[in-house]
Amino acid sequence: MSSTTAAPAKAAHSLGDPPPATPQTAALRPAPVGRTHTVKNQPPERTEVNEYLTFQVLREAVETFGAGWADAELTATGQHVGTAEFQEDARLANAETPELVSFDHRGNRIDEVRFHPSYHRVIGAAVAAGAHTSAWSAPRPGAHVARAATFSLFAQIEPGHACPISMTHAVVPALQHQPELAEKWLPRLFGTGYDGTLRAPGEKPGVLMGMAMTEKQGGSDVRVNETVARRVEGGALLTGHKWFCSAPMSDAFLVLAREENDPEGRISCFFVPRVLEDGTRNEFRVQRLKNKLGNKSNASSEIELDGTVAFPVGEAGRGVRTIIEMVARTRLDCVIGTAAGMRQAAAEALWHVRHRKAFGRTLIDQPAMTNVVADLALESEASTLLAMRLAAAHEDDASAQEQSFRRLATAVAKYRVCKRGPGHAYEAMECLGGNGYTEDFPLAMRYREQPVSAIWEGSGNVIALDVLRALTREPESIAAFDAELALAAGADPRYDALRARVQRELAEIAGATPDVAQAGARRLVGTMGIALQAGLMLRYAPSASAEAFIGSRLGEDRGIDYGVLPAGTDHEAILARH
Known part of the structure; x- marks a missing residue:
């Protein structure tokens, strides 16, 4: 080739190189990395908040209903549950759900439910604070209100653990029917230490209770239960299948x-230890854990009993009446737990709208949003007042009228x-927008959690029918209920x-046919x-809150x-308490 021959034209650019910049493309070069990751207009984390001191409604209710002496302990609990560490444990307990381990590595059946360590830390803290049995172990005026407030603070952040905590509190009156069991087990139930392992109950620093009533063929109709009790010397042996057993890793259960030999096939109540006194594991086969919508941190299960050691509680053939005392107390905790969930929902919504801006203003300052969060706060306030009022009616020194009132009012309040609860949680979730719908924020968990209290211990129809029975069998409860309403007349x-x-509807129901x-x-x-x-709001809430509640509901x-509060509502006064 001649040295004067022209070289081949160079390619405009190689495959691996960017095209040369031109005036038209220079502005399209990638910007420096990271410029889009500056976080703006997002609320700070809602941690290190004292959940008791910042909830004026609860503090006032505790004082009003006779437990002001517990203020220091409740302040400490409020500080603990508001920490970032406790909230992270609550998140993990619901994200890392319980696991059933039926067999060990050598094939021995062990029927253990294993939890994430976060769950053990949460429930251990609740036990240490006396959220389970402090009202019984240290009785004094206001003890049940103080215990209810403690229970509420823990349930506000992590609700699943509240199931065994509630059952442990509620079992005490039932066990008192059986002195020999009460003498041995009540001191254990009153313990403030927690050990989640299965071992001899006498070796543990404290024990927890569960319950197993329903079966697949009957559900709420427990009178068609088919589990059989064969009486033997010293107790009974049970055989059957329970469709729902709450908290199967508990130390004992009411069943x-x-x-077996009763010609009428009557139902009795029995106390079933998970592990016997000598450390032998009772025959208690956990068949599976329920895959629930919510209540994820708490295990619910189906169990098989086959020659399972049990001890009678209460009068033979009167099992439903015996266990109903436990049910009444757990129904109370359903009310307290739902009110606690409303507090969490309202608090999270308010935190968001007080920090977030849109359309040039902070959300809380925009009338449409102010109306919504104030309404959520009112629902939380009314429910908290009712929960604490009911707790006061359950005090040990409650008068005969108070006992009649609580018989009716507990079921009514649960309904x-x-x-x-669920609708309230949804509306609060909506205040957070898309963030509220994600599992990274607590309101998705709360929305899934709230229905369980409406279903557990009697769904709506069961509760309504129970109210009808009370009206018929305990007519004095009607007078007691009306006496409560009369206080706001x-x-x-x-x-x-x-x-x-x-009053009119009660009279009409009394004269109606059963159907x-x-x-x-x-x-x-x-x-x-x-x-x-409404009566409680008129008696105990500030006038701005009571007026808005009455106007928007009545x-x-x-x-x-x-979010449809009456014109002239004093939103600022309402929200100052939340």
Whole structure:
């Protein structure tokens, strides 16, 4: 080739090189990495907040209902559950769910439920604070209110562990029917140490309780239970299948079973230890864990009993009446737990809207949002007041009238408050927008959690029918209930009209046929529930809160959704308490 021959033209650019910049493309070069990751307009983490001191409604209720002496202990609990560490444990306990381990590595059946360490830290803290049995172990005026407030603070952050905590509290009156069991087991139940392993109960620093009532063929109709109890010297042996056993890693359970040799096949109540006194594991086969919508940190299960050692509790053939005392206390905790969930939902929504800006203003300053969060706060306030009032009615020194009141009011409150829980959680979630719908924030967990209290220990129809039974069998409860409503009489004509409606509907139900009464039971119970809340708001809440609650729930222009408070509502005064 001649040296003067032209070389081949060079390619405009190689495959691996960017094209040369031109005036038209120079501005399209990638920007420096990281410029899009500056976080703006996001609320800070809601941690290191004292959940007791920042909730004026609860603090006032504790004082009002006789437990002001517990203020220091509740302040310490409020500080603990508000820490970042406790909140992270709550998150992990729900994310890392319980696991059933049926066999060990050598093939021995062990039927163990294993939890993430975070769950053990949460429940251990609740036990140490006396959220389970402090009302019984250290009785004094206001003890049940103080215990209810402690329970509420823990349940506000992590609700699943509250199931065995509640059952441990609720079992005490039932066990007192059996002195020999009470003498041995009550000191264990009163312990403030926690050990989640399966070992001899006498070797543990404290024990927890579960329960197993329902079976697959009957559900709430426990009188058709097929589990059989064969009486033997010193106790009984149980054989059967329980469709729902709550908290199967507990140390003992109350179980319903049919008497084998009773010609009428009556149901009795039995105490079933998970591990016997000598360390032998009782015959207690955990068949599977329930895959629940919520309540993820807590294990619920199906169990098989096959010659399982048990001890009678209460009178033979009167098992439902015996265990109903436990059920009444757990129903109370359903109300307290739902109110605690409402507090979490309202607090998280308020935290978000007080820090987040949109359309040029902080969300809390925009009337549409102010109306919503104030309404959520009112629902939380009314439910918290009702929960603490009920706890006061369960005090050891409660008068005969108080006991009649709580018989009816506990069921009514469970219907009203627990049915309001899921919708309240949803509305709070919506305040956070897309963030609220993710599992990175606690309101998704709370939304899934709230229905369990409405279903557990009696769904809506079961509760409504129980109210009808109480009206028939314990007519003195009607007078006690009306006496409670009368305490707010004259404070507001809308409330007085509601009380008159309750009286009228009670009279109509009393004269109705059973089918007609049953068809109207839910309407009656719902009306009674809102009347209880309205009366308490008029008596104990500031005028701005009471007026907004009455107007939005009873007024002529009331709406069906949250965020439709009456014109002239003092939002600032309402929210100052939340």
